[in-house]
Amino acid sequence: MTRRAPRSSNRAADDPLAGLSHPATRDWFRATFPQGPTPPQRLTWPVVAQHRHALVLAPTGTGKTLSAFLGVLDRLANHARPPEPVADGLRCVYVSPLRSLGYDVERNLQAPLEGLARRLGYDRPDQFLRVATRTSDTTAHQRRKLRDRPPHLLVTTPESLALMLSQADWRDHFAAVETIIVDEIHALAPTKRGVDLMLSLERLADLATTDPTRIGLSATCRPAQRIARYLVGPTRGCVVLDAWNPVRDDPQTDSNLAPDPQTPVAAAAQTELNNAIVQANSSIRLPDRTPELRVVNLLRADEGFHRGLSYRRLLARLEQEIRANRSTVIFANTRAFAERLTHDLRARFHSNVPTPYIGNAGDLIGNRLCDHQVASRVQLNARLKIEHSRLVRAVSAPPQGHPGDLVADKVTELVAVHHSALDATRRREVEHRLKTGQLRAVVTSTSLELGVDLGTADLTVLVGPPDSVQRCLQRVGRAGHSIEATPRGLIVTVGPAELLSALVTARAAREGRIEPIAVPRVPLDVVCQHLVGMACAGEWEVERAYELIRRADPTSTLSREDFLDCLSYLAGESSAPASAFEPEPGANPRWSGPRIWKAHGSFGAKSGRILRWFRMNVGTIHAEETIRVLVDGVELGTLEAVYAERLSRGDRFVLDGRALEVVRGEEGGILLARATGGEPNLPRWTSDRLSLSRQLAKEVFATRVQVRDLLRGSPDDLAQWLRAEFQHDEPDAVETLRALIEAQERCSVVPESDSVLIEDGPLEDWSGELTNSGSGRLWVFHAPLGRAACETLGRAVAARWGRRLRRDLGLTAADLGWALRVPAALPPDEDPPEPDWNELLDPEGLEQAVLTGLDRGELVAQRFRHAAAVGLMILKRHESQTRNTRGGGSVRVGGTRWAATKLYPVVKAAAPRHPLIREAQREALEEVLDLPTARAWLEQRPRVMRRTLQHQPLSPFAAAWIEPGGGLNPPGETLRFESPASALKRLHERLTRPRVQT
Structure with a gap:
């Protein structure tokens, strides 16, 4: 049940600045924002003034950050006694998941600090309060200065905060902290970085004189109660301030408020938890900011998929949108594709610049070919009749310094790329140029989803539908980044399947139906890292450390057995045998013994060297070398x-x-x-594949059924339904969807939401890499689930079936389904009868079946590499680490990949219950895969629908997640159940098979 906040007094309700008590603060705000505070600010300031923990929910660009900070500044203004500065002491810690967001915040704080300092009677802002940033970019000299005299307001990241907490020199500085602000909390909550941060906040609270007030900020965060508990832990209360209009429906309202049965909760805290939800009063609610979100499909109904045609149309549409808007943010789904789009858009802009000189500066600006500065330079060159005043097409040629090359380079730089593999300096330059209007477009993958201040982009373009409503809203919110503006977005699709998925996503985004966030539960590698960090700061009692770790919500259910296992591993008591610590020949040492000592109920760091190693390897980000x-x-x-x-x-x-x-x-x-001439390649970056949310997968299934039913009625029924339900009136949409549904029904059936459709077809009818596996059959399973849950079920079915067949099965999983490649039996054996699908899809024993499938593949070994790095079994960075090159111009880099291929099997064999082995399995099951969702769906007992394809290898629905041109997308994995002798026999049969004469 959702409860409203108790009514405030009339005086507070009538005062828009209620909660701001100092006259200087109120005067500065009125002078700076004569229109008054935004709804999230009016909601937040009174709560902050009462020192209550709060979770603030409001759209991007509505003043959330100032709602948190101004209350803190107002409180500190009451301590000011000019000309004397406010007493030294770290009072507020602001944590951001992005360094660039932290720099923005520090910069944006200068205006209120200057205004308050002047009104209080100080000559300079730093005489009032000092603000500083501490991240991995901070130099050693700056770090020493911060440690010797910390600021009043510290801007940092989760990793830097954990690092400071591990240093004894910082312990006393945290005693005065009164407020902790966590920005973009929705980006941290579902990750190990978020677990890392929550453990750090408990350690900080343990050092503070009084429990600091925690303020979480988010635009897309559901369910609110669950994230509130994540923010403050199970022993504190939290007020949720929701300024959305309309207030979003919040599932799981009361179930997540209940304290964990294993965690003692004070009665007062429980009372506040039960009254945690404060809904925005209508008088202080935001104006309706429902995003203006359009969907466009690049292929006509009578056109089949063609990669070249689709890409050319995509570039043309992007150029059209860039020219029609002052600034555009384009989201691609991978870094490599973002690079390709940027490179080709720049070339396209150049190819559309006429070679003869354009002398009219107005034409240059009007045609959106360059900015005012460049246009003025061109016009000046024309007046001076400079010989080389021409726009050149040779984009990649090194500039020679004459004006023509200058203009060409400026035209190129109207489009830039932004992603995490670019240097931080370059990324900040791109952000600044977009914010100041020097860029027409930025192409990005995920690095601009969070609240980096970009000014106000006119439009965001999403190339392909995103995987979740949260991601869609986050991206679209980059346009219209202010309280007055309406976010504008465009989803560009290729083909009917993408069109349908995009329509479903856009509808859910307009309605604000954000998916619930799942918080990782008790990641043991993060627990190990924090135990080492705690030991680095000084000696700890074992019992006290256990109690502290259980105060954080993600680790509140940590069992004593698991905790002691982590300590034993770190102390060298349950380590793997000596051979596990030996890296491959010639590599740097990764493990040289225990990280901590443990004796008489206490533990501490083994040596000063451990502290140095910890500083170099702190953090949980899964970054490839x-x-x-x-x-x-x-x-x-x-x-x-x-x-x-x-x-x-x-x-x-x-x-x-x-x-x-x-x-x-x-x-x-x-x-x-x-490079000059030739076609460049695209780099490859490894990252976890994103999975379609369960909510969207289910809606896509249901929408396909609705489209099928509407097509059986009047020809206008579907068009009217698309306009009313999806705000989509593209003239070709009806025929595009009709072609998809009718093609599916000709060879198979449209699956219902409560069913699993199983199709099979002969492998020899398929082209590409599948023919390399020999004859057999391709089994395709359609389910209303995202990729992670589909892969979970695919591994379970493959494990159960593969053991019976004693053959290697090829598995490929994607959103809405998975496929199994089953080779034919070798003579004289015959293929067994079709299995009992209800038995293979039985939820009983699902976890063990998935683990069996995982053991036959590489996934757990790969996740162990990450767990071993986070848990400090191996070191990503080392004091003696070097990078070198070897002969022939090739680059060689020492790495940690051996941890998956060599270390994992040794540790697993010697200590199968090792905490890092168990963490690798948990991460594989719950973060890479989605065991809970898969199990819940199977427990609903979906009915099995069977179809055998006679004249084509794949149905259109299956082909939607199979890459055109051959091969499954993404690449499949082989799960090995075949004996070596049988595999050798199969290879011999393939090599000696007579060739068909044509």
């Missing part, structure tokens, strides 16, 4: 070592939207130069 790339001696970004190792002199690839060529490899990285 990288190597720097430099252009003209300046670092441009990084490439993954796996990709960089294969590069040789003369190889060309795209980075920063530019075609670059490898010059040579050096100890400091790879030296690059601009």
